[in-house]
Amino acid sequence: MSFIPHTDADVGVMLDTVGLDSTINLFDSIPDEIRLDFPPSSGVPQALSEPELIASMKALAGRNRGELVCFAGGGAYDAFVPAAVSSIAAKPEFATAYTPYQAEVSQGVLQALFEYQTLICRLTGMEVANASLYDGATALVEGVALAAAVTGKSKIVVGAGLNPRFRQVLETVASGHSWDITSVPLEGGVSAWPSIDGDVAAVVVQHPNYLGCLEDVGLVTARASEAGALSVVVTDPISNGILKTPGALGADVVVGEGQQLGGALNFGGPYLGIFATKDAYLRQVPGRIVGETVDADGKRAYALALQAREQHIRREKASSNICTNQTLMAIAATAALAWLGPQGLRRAAESSSLLAHYLADRLCEIPGCSLATTAPFFREFALKLPLPAADVIERLADEGFLAGVDLTGDYPDFGDAMLVAVTENRTRQQADQYVEAMNKVIKK
Amino acid sequence: MLADEELDLPEIGERDLVAHFTRLAHRQYSVDAGAYPLGSCTMKYNPKASEAVAALESFAAAHPSAPDSMVQGCLEVICLVERAICALTGMKRATLQPPAGAAGELTGLLIMRAYHDAQGEERSKVLIPDSAHGTNPASVAIAGYETVVVPSDLEGLVDLGEFEKLLDDQTAGFMLTNPNTLGLFEKNIKTIAKLVHEAGGLLYYDGANLNAVLGICRPGDMGFDIVHSNLHKTFATPHGGGGPGSGPVAVKDHLVEYLPGPLPTLDPATGRFMQVQPAKSIGRVHANHGNFAIVLRALAYMTSNGPEGLRRVAEMAVLNARYLQARIAGAYQMPYTGDCMHEFVASAGEMRRETGVRALDVGKRLLDKGFHAPTVYFPLIVDEAMMFEPTETESLETIDALADALIEIAAEAQTDPDVVTQSPHTTPVRRPDEGRVSNPKTRRLTADMNAGR
Structure with a gap:
């Protein structure tokens, strides 16, 4: 055709x-x-x-194994996407436009992005947000780049609770920057933060971390600040419905994966890179920023702001190389946050956290199953298994579940283990059926 | 650790939420609404069938960390698009991880760096032409290289003499768009490739303009080693108001081992798709498999067109551009006389000197006449540049209407320049003051959504 x-x-x-x-x-x-x-x-x-x-x-x-009830997470979640949000994100006026260079005919996208930035500031407790980056991993890379540019240093300290794939992307890009990355090991599931040296540019902490555990973010940001480093906090947007925001805990830069806000799993993309920081670093912020202004008749209008930072003006001296970002995902996230509202976000965070704790307790009653971590967790947990995780995941698929993410390769110290996630899409009944299926699989 | 108070998010019913975004949509121009001749962005029509394919539940619900055995369909999609990209560009293998064109550039440059490192060579600079996209030098800097700018000659092509002088044993590579951003085919490309390779460098193809040569000629046959393409341009995936995109990077045989991993690959022994780590991989450039749902739409588009259809795309893209250029050549300066491919650059330089009307004003006035503006002030080497890329999906009637509108504007510039310099007159807002753009933080949003403005 x-x-x-x-x-x-x-x-x-x-x-x-x-x-x-x-x-x-x-x-x-x-x-x-x-x-x-x-x-x-x-x-x-x-x-x-x-x-x-x-x-x-x-x-x-049809060659995918469909219809599985999803308990897998690890940075990609089976989030509830309201029909209204899907409908808004599918509007061809948004979907088939490009970057709003011509503000007069782009007020729709510009205002939506302005609202997105506002909501991200409120969600993270920060002062400025950009109009989105590709995904959580690339947002992290840009956050570290900002810290390196601001401090003029190149050492990066990273908690081992960082999503291992985010870490890999950071390492790939580090080769162009001569960044020196060191790891902080885990104790009980959270990073055992050392004192920070004076030559450190960025301290990276994911909270809740990849294993679902709550890190001591206040300690990390205080230590970074004392050492003259910037703290880069990798946030989970849903967790901010119940936990103190990274901004309230002293973060200098907040990045994160926003897929859970109105996005489908889509085999890993397109997702949404959240990026927010303090006013003081506004000029180092990568990517597009939309601001409010007035037009020739004095009417409120929106336009791309601070374009002098950007590659199409500043070329090799730009704050980043980003041109296309993830606008449509940002619009979906704006609609999703507005649809949830403050109580809705809190309910999503609370109910999934409660159900996750219920599920963890029930699973740990099964002989051979136990938590791999001891620290408090949000709604995702690392479960030790009496059988290889890959086998458990394959067998639970026959029972109708995507059981979790295999942790064996990334966290070999745990032995046989997988990461189990509970979103607001899961029900108590599904959790009970999952436990039953796990019992059956393990007893076989 | 628990929050003391609720977040300050909008409290708004679904009915008002939908109304709010519907009003915003009414204040937005898009490809679905009409022609969008924004040069170098390839704003072609985005087929609805591709959207239907992307909505298929078994794709949309696939988890990126599911075992390979459960996502054979997704892995096959990636491998099919990889194969098609390689066939169309003359390359060996490709990664679909880069989530946008600029991300593809960075990936390609990191491959370039890894290649030179493996040869035990430290090279410090990357050459780019003065007509290059802004992303090129920005990506070069992030990859840790110094940018060296190669001037264009009077024809608008790479100045071969200057190019040879700048090329040396510190040159890691040369990044080139072909056809270039003036819409001209770099006819000396084989010579350029030979020179780059003799100097030990690699030749990088910026695929922003691949639409012009789809099925007509291939970067691989021109001598390029690394090619990025933009699925959101050439393969008609929607631009999303500024993303998501997808910027696959394809390489020749000698660079396959450096590609980002994991690389979905067909195991011929079992007929199953698996994920393989290339031997000297630069590592991941995306947390998952790239913007899969965009890749999927690209596959739907490729499959709708087939090989002959894709070649026809290039033919009609070039014919539309050539025809539009011919229609408006009497009204606007054409600084380069070479045969344009899928886009061309006109200049409002003379018009500005005679009437005070600038390229920016022509673009704004075009909004009044129901079209999107061209790309203005790019490439940087043309005074008052206006870059038009009509794309193949606009009909003869539309191109004629666009040409008529542009000719009218040129006439207005002579008879009533104020109507042009004060334009647009019909849009929801007019000439926002970019000097007064506020600090992006505000507290007004909630009230807005509730008041439905």
């Missing part, structure tokens, strides 16, 4: 106007030696009509 509207007659008229005989002459400036006579066919899918396309893609989708 083609999306080209031209008739043969149209093409004839146009070729006449530009003085060419054939469409092939459009490419006369390309040297013959690299011109293809035919388009590459091997490797490119053959054309299908729309019904054939849908059927073929449904068949592909």
Whole structure:
């Protein structure tokens, strides 16, 4: 199926106007030696009509194991997405626009992003937020880059409770920056924070951490501050419905994965990189920022702010290379936060935390199962298993569950263990069925 | 550790929430609303069938950390798009992790760095042309390299003489868009490739303009070693108001071992898809598998078109640009005379000197006439630049209407310049004062949503 509207007659008229005989002459400036006579066919899918396309893609989708009740998390959550939020995020006016360079015809996206920034500030307890980054991991990298730029130092101290995949992305980008990354080991599931040296640029703490445990964020931010380093707190937006915000705990930079705010799992993307910091660092903030202003008639208007930081103006001296961000996800997050409201967010945090603790207690009654951590946790926990985690996950799939995320590779000290997450989408009944299924699998 | 008080979030019913965003949508131009000739952004129509595919529950509900055995469909999608990208660009393997074009650039540059490191070489600089996108030098800096700018010649192409002078044993590589940002094909590309390779450097293809040559010629055959493409441009995934995008990076054989891992791969022995770590991988560039739902839409688009259809895309993209240029050539200066590909750059320099009307004003006036503005003031080497990329999905009628509007504006500039410099007149707001853009923090939001403004 083609999306080209031209008739043969149209093409004839146009070729006449530009003085060419054939469409092939459009490419006369390309040297013959690299011109293809035919388009590459091997490797490119053959054309299908729309019904054939849908059927073929449904068949592909069918090769996933669908219909599993999801207890897996680890940075990607089966969050409840209200229908109103899906409907707002699907609006073609938002979905098919691009970056709001022309403010006069982009007030919709600009105002929505301004509202997003406002809500992120309130959610994190910070003073400024940008209009989104790609995902939690890339937001973390940008947070560390800001700290390195502000402090002029290059040592990065990272708690071992950081999402291991965030850590890997940080290490990849560090190779261009000559950042020196050191780890703080875990004790009981939380980082055992040492005193911070004077040559440290950033101290990175995830709270709740990858294992679900609550870190002592106040201690980390105080120690970072004493040492002249910046604290970078990786937040979980839902947890802020019940926990003190990172800002209230003294964070200099707050980053996080915002997928839970109105986003589907989508096999890992597109997600939403949350980025917020203090007013003092506004000029080092990466990516787009929207601000409020007035127009030529004195009416309230929104426009991209502080563009002099950005790559299209400042080129190699820009605060980051970001151009396209995750606007549509940011709009969904804005709608999701407004839909929840303060009580809704609190309820989501409380109910899932209660259910997670109930589930953990019940699972730990099963012989051979125990918590791998001792610190208080939010709504995700590391469970030691009497069998290899991969086997447990495969077998629980036969019982209708995606049981968790295998921790064996990332946290070998735990032995056989997996990470179990409970979102506001899970019910007590599902938790009970999960326990029953686990019992069955382990007794086999 | 527990919060003392509730967060200050909006308290608003669903009905008012939906009304609020519906009003915002009414204040927003989009591709679905009309032509969007924003140069270098390839704002083509985004097929609705691709949205239907992305909504399929078994894709949308797939967890990124599920065992490979449970996500064979997702892994196959990634491998199918990888194969198609490699076939269309003439490359060996590709990663779909980079979530945007600039992220693809950084990935490519880190591959370049890893390659030179493995040869035991420390190279310090990356060359880019003076017509390059702003992301190029910004990515070069983040990858730890120094940017060296190569001037363009009078034709608007890489100045070969200057290029040779700047190329040396410190050159890690050369980043080039082809066709370049003036919409001109770098016809000396084989010579450029030979020179870069003789100097021990790598040639990097910025795929922003891949739409122009889809199925016509391939960066791999031109001599490029690393290619990033933009699925949100060439493969018609929606731009989302500024993202999400997707910026796959494809490489030739000698760079495959440096690609980010894990790399979804078909195991021919079992017929199953698995995830493989390339031997000298630069590591992850995304926490998961990149913007999968965008990759999925790209697959739907590729499958809708097929090989012949994709070639037709390039043909009609170039014909539309060439035709629009011909239609308005009498009204605007064309600083470069070479045959344009999918986009061209006009100048309002003379118009400004004669009438005071600038490129910015032409763009604003175009908003009044129902079109989006072109990209203005880019590339930097053209005075009062206006970069038009109509894309292949606009009909002859639309291109004619756009040309008529531009010709009218040029006439207005002569007869009534104020109507142009004071424009737009019909939009919800007019010329927001960018000098007065506030501190992005405010406390007004809740009231706004409740009052429904």
